[in-house]
Amino acid sequence: MLDLIKLARQMQGISQHLSLEAAAAQDRVAAARGLLTIASTRQGELVEQAQTWGDRAPFTAAQPQEPLTVRVPVAAAPEAHTVIATDGSQISPSHHEIAYCYLINTGRVVLHYGQGRFPLLDSLPEVVYRAEDLYLSRPWGISTEEWMGHRRTVAEAVVLAELGEAVQEALSTGQTSPAPVPLLALTDGSLIYWFLEALPGEARDRILPPILDAWERLRRQQIPLVGYLSASRSGEAMNFLRFAACPFAAPDCTTHCGANGEEQSAVARSDRAPCGGFLPLRDATFWATELNPGERSPFWRSTASILDLYGDHRVYFCYLNVGPEVARVEVPQWVMADEGLCSRALSLVLTQVQKGYGYPVALAEAHNQAVVRGGDRTRFFALLEQEMIRAGLQNVGTSYKEARKRGSIA
Structure with a gap:
């Protein structure tokens, strides 16, 4: 039981701390805006520097794919369209229960708009109980609980691809108008699976290929895939501005800021670095001051090392002001490369947020279908x-x- 009286004593002073943090955040945004102005005049040069010296930097800096001054208004979706989404939940294994097993529950949602079709709202449960499945990850030093989370990620992607193929076939069969009905596949969270970097190669080969195969199935159906991140904590775009702030002719972080052991390397990653005057500043916090409602930022190419294994599915992202917040929207390379497909995907995302009063309604419903309550x-x-x-x-x-x-x- 929580002792609220003792807790109240610890709350004293938190409002003052938050006020100071808000003022400091405004200063960081102002500094970043000045660097963005500089970077926009030297964008080509800075991109070349990022490509040349990025592997020697202790941070991940995304690379802009459009002029930094770009602010693109996103159009509303057509009246007739369809959105599919999946989300997952689980019952974790416990030695204190009547049997050591776990359950993965994948919520499925199909929402048709302007077509007179019934929605799909259900879930697919999977129970894992065989020893060869429960303890598969132990030789790689991965606990059963952690491996269960990875398997859930795979299940969400595979079910989304199966759902997309089934819905596309149904829409094609019942189509009465010459123009195809726009279709969007939504997933909650990032398409960049950072956790894979720490996994052994053999374990990673059990997770990533099925996911990429599922994305390829969506690609063949021309169904744009979008990862939606609410309250994103990423700083990849802001890290690109560190190249504009670097005082050295060659932005070689290892030589200039990280050559004298772990302590100096830690400085290079923090706001005490010569290029870190505006840190820590999240991308979403900055773009909230730059974008009007319904506008998106330039697209960025993520340089996360794990994406080298993604092939044609390398992830690009932009920031979209959906009204209540600025969300990070991620798409695979094949969506980014098709201007019409990408524009259509963004318009459907924006419309989903509007219909969901601040969050995509399809993702909210997929979560509600997946969640396992008491x-x-x-x-x-x-x-x-x-x-x-x-x-x-x-x-x-x-x-x-x-x-x-x-x-x-x-």
Whole structure:
């Protein structure tokens, strides 16, 4: 139980701290705006420097694909369109439960607008209980709980591709107008799977190829894929401005700021670096001061090292002012390369946010379909217990520790 009286004592002074942080943030935004003005006049030169010296920098800096002064208004979506989305949830494994297993639940949503079609709102559960599946990741030093999260990521991508193919076929069969109905595939979160960088190659090969194969299936159907990030904490775009702020002729961070051990290398990554006067500043915070509602920023090419394995699916992103916030919108390279497809995808995203009062309605519904609530968890283990008893197993029940936690005598 939370002691609110003790907590209130620790809250004293937090408002003053937040006020000081807000004032400092305004100063950082002003500094970044000045650097953006400089960078826009030297953009080609700075991009070349980023390409040449980026591997020696202790930070990841995205590269702009359009002029930094670009602000593009995004049009509203056509009345008739379709949006599909998936999201996942799980019941984690526990040795204190009646059986060591876990469940992945993938929510599926198909929303048709202006077509008179019924929506699809459901979920696909998958129970993992075999030892060869539960302990597959142990030789790579990956816990079962962590591997379950990775498998959920794969399930979301694969189900999204299957859904896209089925919906595209249904739309093509029932099409009455000559113009095809625009279709969008939405996923919650980043398309850049940063966690893969830390995985052994053999483990990574179990995760990334199925995801890229699912994206390729969407590509063949000409269904644009978009990753939507609300309250993004990324600073990739702002890191590009560090090249404009570098006081050295050659922005070689390793030589100038990181050659004297870990302490100086840490300085190179922080706001104490010669180029870090506007840090820490998030991309979304900066672009919120630059974009009007309904406008997007220039597109950027992410240089995350894991994307070298993505092939034609390398990720590009922009920032979109959806009204209540500035969201980061990510697309694969093949969406970015097709101007019509990309514009259509952004218009459908903006319309989804408007329909969802600040967040894409398809993603919100996919989450609601996927989430496993307390009652669902109880019913899951009740079904499992019935099956175990029916199979003749003895002493079926939770551990004494779990039983005491659920029914305190205090």
